[in-house]
Amino acid sequence: MKKSFLLIFLIANSICFFGQELSFKKIAISDSVAIANQMQQLAKLCNTENVSELDLFRIQLIRGNYIDALVTIKKRIKETPKEERQYLDVYLQYVEAKLSKNFKETFINSYKNYLEESSDIHVINLDKTLILRDATDYYISDFNESYSSISSDRISIDKAQDLIKKYFLKTVFSSTRTLYFDEIRHDHKRRYIINDSIVISMKDGAEVSVVLVQKRGQSTTKKAAILVSSIYAGSNETGAMLAASKGYHGVITNTRGKRLSKSPIIPFEHEHTDVYEVIDWISKQSWSNQKVAMFGGSYNGFTQWASMKHKVHPALKTIVPMVSIAPGIEYPMENNVLHNFSYSWNFYVTNNKYLDFEASGDYNRWNTLKNTWYKSGVAFNKLDSLDGQVNKLWNTYMAHPNYDTYWKKMIPYKQEFAKIDIPILTITGYYDDSQRGAMYYFNEHNKYLQNANHYLLMGPYDHWTAQTKPVESLRNYELAPSALINIEEDILYQWLDYVLKGKKKPSILNDKVNFQVMDTDTWMHKPSLSAMTNDTLKFHLSDEKSNDLYTLKSNPNSSEIVLTVDFKNRESMNNTEYYPWPLEKANINLKDGLLFKSNVLEEDVIINGSFLGDLEFTLNKKDVDLSVILYQLTPEGNYFHLSYYIGRASYAQNKEQRMLLKPNQTNKVHLENSKLISKKIQKGSRIIVVVNVNKNNNAQINYGTGEDVNSESIKDANIPLEIKFTGNSSISLPIWRENYK
Structure with missing residues (x-):
């Protein structure tokens, strides 16, 4: 008894106020009892004023104030539709079980009754939320890593509250997962006959x-x-x-x-x-x-x-x-440009008879792989050598760059x-x-x-x-x-x-x-x-500049706009913002590619469909992977990502047969198959067009030799790409005008 009291005393005194910080002494993460007591003391020091109802509940629960926590969670549940409270209901049954003499028995009986009172669809959604998308292992590792990463003897109040939140998730779900897993599965058998042993020849x-x-x-x-x-x-x-x-x-x-x-x-x-x-x-x-x-x-x-x-x-x-x-x-390539996201997918679906979540979730492995590949400049077909594991399916993909019989x-x-x-x-x-x-x-x-x-x-x-x-x-x-x-x-x-x-x-x-x-x-x-469109906004590229951006013109012109890409330089990338996430942002990289802006739109229009591109250019290579990104520059000055295109110029005319470009001669490439969108563009907006060359760690790098792109490497990058677009190049936006005549 004295030993237990001493342990609690030491833990309580391992957390002390120091201005806006708390002094904090780490405990071995394996000592679950000591960690629990320390988190309880930490929760008692957390200020509960001006916190959300859910955060209040978490703090109360970790403090051990189960009666108060029960009142708080019941209030939150009363305000939440049943179809949106799958997690809240687990919290309710958890705290009720903590107030009982037998946690396991109480939780099981409570959850069983809860399921029996629920509709088929609600139980199905519980399965999808709590089983299919089970995050318990993440909650455990997230807390453990956050706790272990504390390197100072002081932590901020915000850090303390974050630790409480993570400990709450780890505690609740690690102690209830197997219980509600079993009850949901038992409930399925009560409702359905499931024959999962059928094999057909x-x-x-x-x-x-x-x-x-x-x-x-x-x-x-x-x-x-x-x-x-x-x-x-x-x-x-x-x-x-x-x-x-x-x-x-x-x-x-x-x-x-x-x-x-x-x-x-x-x-x-x-x-x-x-x-x-x-x-x-x-x-x-x-x-x-x-x-x-x-x-x-x-x-x-x-x-x-x-x-x-x-x-x-x-x-x-x-x-x-x-x-x-x-x-x-469009899979695993996009307009004949092979992306590397499918590399890891192959292991996810072929490593075992079900799914290899460990492999797919090994983000450190995949990020390291693509970054190492990009930095090293080795050929794309060396990815699995860098990875240290043969990827047969990936090699098959690379053997079929055309849309061929395979x-x-x-x-x-x-x-x-x-x-x-x-x-x-x-x-x-x-x-x-x-x-x-x-x-x-x-x-x-x-x-x-x-x-x-x-x-x-x-x-x-x-x-x-x-x-x-x-x-x-x-x-x-x-x-x-x-x-x-x-x-x-x-x-x-x-x-x-x-x-x-x-x-x-x-x-x-x-x-x-x-x-x-x-x-x-x-x-x-x-x-x-x-029929989605009744008009077209057609913009031509020009070399006229306004506030560091080139301008879009309504007519062809004699402009020449040069983009130089040094494939040997691995300290920077091109076309890093093509992916639309987030959709709206305050700034974009004005130095990534050639950026063009339109005049201010004088009326509302609706962009309806996929934009088209007709690019005329000369270059010093036999091929190039082109990118076009379309933004709306809103009247408020934000950039809204509308659509994008990535594609290999040598396949633009025919995805089944590669047609190399002519170096140092005029080439005309028609771009289609961009992402379709329907969006109202307000009066006062501008259209921003970014014309670029794809050079980053997310896909093949086309060095322009005309050989197999998968075999090209940084050894082929001695001469930078120089591509010169003319004022005959255009981007066409399909639009709908409400008052079109």
């Missing part, structure tokens, strides 16, 4: 793993099946449960080699036959009514198109591809789109990394099939929110209320019910092309992409 002898989810009491009822085909094994069960809760049978099939399949894991290459065979298997089951629909995003969007490569299965009635990647089109065999190609005659709803976002993949399918389908029954839904969404539920703020842009639609739970199932059950079509789909106009609270609905 393909015609070539390979195996594909399948999961079937059915509502209890309805497993023999003939219903339509909602299929998700995914390489992300173990991450789609909640989607199948949602399908079952909406009156369908939910089915998941994983890429061959994943989950229970004994076949090799090879992304992309077999979905064009495997998914069709899974649809055929579904249609022959006793519980099937011979109607199948597919949905899913990213890779799971690609698989839907792959299933129709050779023909559309008679049972497949509709697909809803969201943020769909198009192999060889890529073409994966998804429909040209006339193969003409036979796809089922209703389709494509969903993407203005800031979706795979937008150009989604738009490739939409454009090709409409090109080769007249009057295709294909709808498009777009808004201010990114790769995640365009397949789930948009959030109120996207990269510091506040969405209008009309943009806050629930895609995953509402729009998707309104569409599926429309096609499969004959119900009303989603009201938001008033025409074939439906898009939310940023900086307004309205949607526009048009019969085609071309």
